Amino acid sequence: MEISPIVEIAGLNHWFGQAAARKQALFDINLTLARGSFTVLMGPSGSGKTTLLTLTGCLRAVQEGSLRLIDQELKDANEAQLVLMRRKLGFIFQAHNLHESLTAGQNVMMGAQVHPGVEADLATRAARHLLGLVGMADRVDYLPANLSGGQKQRVAVARALVGGPALLLADEPTAALDKDSASDVIDLVRRLGHKRGMTTLLVTHDNRILDRADRILTLEDGRIVADEVRASV
Amino acid sequence: MKRLLQRLLGRLPIGWLQLTHNLMRFAAALVGVAFADVLVFVQLGIMTSMGTATLRPYSFFDAGVMISAADANGLTDGGNVARQWLLQAMADPDVIDGMGLFIANAPWDRGDTDISLTTFGVDPARPGFIAPDIAGDLSLLEVQDAALLDRLARGLGREAAAAIRPQSPLSFETQGRTLTAYSTFAGGGGFGGDGYMIVSDQTFLALFPARSSAAPDHILLRLRPGADVMVVVARLHRLISDPALRIRSYADAAQEELTYQKTKRPTGIIFGFGVLIGVLVGLVIVYQVLSTDVADHLREYATFKAMGFGQRFFIGIVLEEALILGILGFLPGFAVGATILAAMGKMTTLPLALTPFMAITVFLGTVVFSALSGAIATRRLAAADPADLF
Numbered sequence: 001m002e003i004s005p006i007v008e009i010a011g012l013n014h015w016f017g018q019a020a021a022r023k024q025a026l027f028d029i030n031l032t033l034a035r036g037s038f039t040v041l042m043g044p045s046g047s048g049k050t051t052l053l054t055l056t057g058c059l060r061a062v063q064e065g066s067l068r069l070i071d072q073e074l075k076d077a078n079e080a081q082l083v084l085m086r087r088k089l090g091f092i093f094q095a096h097n098l099h100e101s102l103t104a105g106q107n108v109m110m111g112a113q114v115h116p117g118v119e120a121d122l123a124t125r126a127a128r129h130l131l132g133l134v135g136m137a138d139r140v141d142y143l144p145a146n147l148s149g150g151q152k153q154r155v156a157v158a159r160a161l162v163g164g165p166a167l168l169l170a171d172e173p174t175a176a177l178d179k180d181s182a183s184d185v186i187d188l189v190r191r192l193g194h195k196r197g198m199t200t201l202l203v204t205h206d207n208r209i210l211d212r213a214d215r216i217l218t219l220e221d222g223r224i225v226a227d228e229v230r231a232s233v
Numbered sequence: 234m235k236r237l238l239q240r241l242l243g244r245l246p247i248g249w250l251q252l253t254h255n256l257m258r259f260a261a262a263l264v265g266v267a268f269a270d271v272l273v274f275v276q277l278g279i280m281t282s283m284g285t286a287t288l289r290p291y292s293f294f295d296a297g298v299m300i301s302a303a304d305a306n307g308l309t310d311g312g313n314v315a316r317q318w319l320l321q322a323m324a325d326p327d328v329i330d331g332m333g334l335f336i337a338n339a340p341w342d343r344g345d346t347d348i349s350l351t352t353f354g355v356d357p358a359r360p361g362f363i364a365p366d367i368a369g370d371l372s373l374l375e376v377q378d379a380a381l382l383d384r385l386a387r388g389l390g391r392e393a394a395a396a397i398r399p400q401s402p403l404s405f406e407t408q409g410r411t412l413t414a415y416s417t418f419a420g421g422g423g424f425g426g427d428g429y430m431i432v433s434d435q436t437f438l439a440l441f442p443a444r445s446s447a448a449p450d451h452i453l454l455r456l457r458p459g460a461d462v463m464v465v466v467a468r469l470h471r472l473i474s475d476p477a478l479r480i481r482s483y484a485d486a487a488q489e490e491l492t493y494q495k496t497k498r499p500t501g502i503i504f505g506f507g508v509l510i511g512v513l514v515g516l517v518i519v520y521q522v523l524s525t526d527v528a529d530h531l532r533e534y535a536t537f538k539a540m541g542f543g544q545r546f547f548i549g550i551v552l553e554e555a556l557i558l559g560i561l562g563f564l565p566g567f568a569v570g571a572t573i574l575a576a577m578g579k580m581t582t583l584p585l586a587l588t589p590f591m592a593i594t595v596f597l598g599t600v601v602f603s604a605l606s607g608a609i610a611t612r613r614l615a616a617a618d619p620a621d622l623f
């Protein structure tokens with residue numbers, strides 16, 4: 001039985017602004033991402049990487065073309081449908097964006113509690129388990145202010161993964177990290193992704209990550225100009 | 234607290250965690266809410282006290298109907314009523330008795346203090362018009378220049394008042410005459426006077442020679458048991474040929490004066506505005522705290538939005554914070570408000586007290602204005618756009 005791709009994009013165009021100020025950011029994007037793949041999206045600033053990521057992450061409305069995510073068409077989806085779809089995704093941001101008032105454990109719990117019906121006990125156990133997987137078991141009760149940059153990003157990774165997302169979207173997750181921390185975080189994402197059958201789409205300028213990618217997409221001026229498949233998934 | 238909220242909310246109490254993360258700001262916010270509550274408590278206390286003080290003299294008497302001059306908005310306010318209307322009212326089959334009630338202020342120079350007593354002139358032969366706890370002493374007033382004194386009058390002194398008995402009366406001068414108080418009753422200082430005094434109508438007319446026995450301030454009527462007061466009032470309107478007179482049930486007259494004092498007199502309006510200002514101060518403080526908190530956490534909220542939390546979740550956090558501020562801010566506000574009212578009551582002898590009704594009203598009001606502030610503050614959540622995180 002053929003497994004359908006997790007992301008299917010066809011003829012996707014996107015604009016910003018209105019009337020005379022309207023500017024096209026994406027041009028006729030056609031793309032599929034296989035389940036469990038680790039794809040790196042590269043390109044210069046302003047090439048449309050973030051726009052593509054936010055559209056795929058249901059954070060913007062699809063204007064023209066088709067974007068199917070986990071077998072659901074996002075074109076014409078309403079806000080409630082987009083919110084529900086986002087619960088099936090994991091996000092890692094350039095800045096960790098941890099909640100300053102919540103401990104590492106509580107931040108990760110939020111990733112589990114976004115799913116209705118998840119009891120606090122279960123969410124707590126899941127958060128502790130994930131923090132253990134990212135090597136933060138002894139920092140569960142620490143506030144973000146008391147963690148290093150690398151540790152915060154590890155907590156952010158745990159938060160993104162705790163809900164068991166089908167697709168992980170990461171935007172420059174290593175930009176604020178030193179070489180060793182960056183390598184640890186990417187290895188972690190890749191290892192957990194493969195273990196859980198999770199697809200990863202990662203935007204980066206960091207060349208150190210490229211040798212870990214299954215596939216490298218390059219975007220320029222809103223168009224995919226290169227698509228290099230390095231490993232079959 | 235955290236566990237209790239987690240159990241109540243079924244999720245992490247993010248509002249509580251956010252508020253307590255910055256304890257200084259949290260404390261300042263609670264002080265702000267408490268301050269607003271104290272403002273409301275004090276103003277409400279004064280308003281309630283005004284109501285109690287307004288209705289108190291009505292409790293000295295017992296009547297079914299009161300006839301007053303057209304411009305009489307209260308017991309001590311307005312012109313006189315011709316006694317002839319008393320005789321005409323007696324023609325009604327349900328009116329069994331009538332009495333003219335005289336009212337004036339009598340100054341009493343007590344050496345170190347001057348006090349003003351609201352003095353009622355009544356017919357000592359008609360105890361049925363007097364409240365039962367005072368009526369027993371009414372016969373004492375048949376002696377010329379005899380008086381019943383308010384033992385709670387401001388400036389009288391509790392010990393001096395307690396010593397007043399028929400066997401050990403207190404004589405004092407007022408209006409150029411020497412009165413003798415043979416007994417006391419419970420009144421208390423109000424906004425218009427320091428206390429009350431009841432004398433016979435004859436003594437009253439001797440004290441105030443400019444007043445005429447033919448023109449009391451009000452006419453009180455007692456009705457046959459079982460008579461419908463409103464029916465009698467309607468009949469009296471037809472029977473009495475002066476259409477300008479105010480003919481009301483005694484209970485309505487009291488309520489109308491209360492409404493008049495609260496809504497038409499400057500004091501009532503000022504204290505009413507005081508309550509409103511207290512509520513507005515509370516609204517602004519809670520709104521300011523919450524909107525600042527929302528603004529400070531926009532990035533975190535945007536992250537939660539990206540993760541798939543819906544609008545209800547965010548509104549829940551803001552309302553959680555609003556209710557925490559409202560409820561926890563109420564407690565010190567209640568304590569300080571009660572203390573201030575008790576101290577003010579002691580200093581002024583006004584019936585100032587924080588009643589359970591006031592406490593419940595202010596608590597519910599605090600919760601409502603906090604929730605309202607929170608609801609307004611949630612508008613800022615719209616600025617948390619998860620697409621901006623990338």
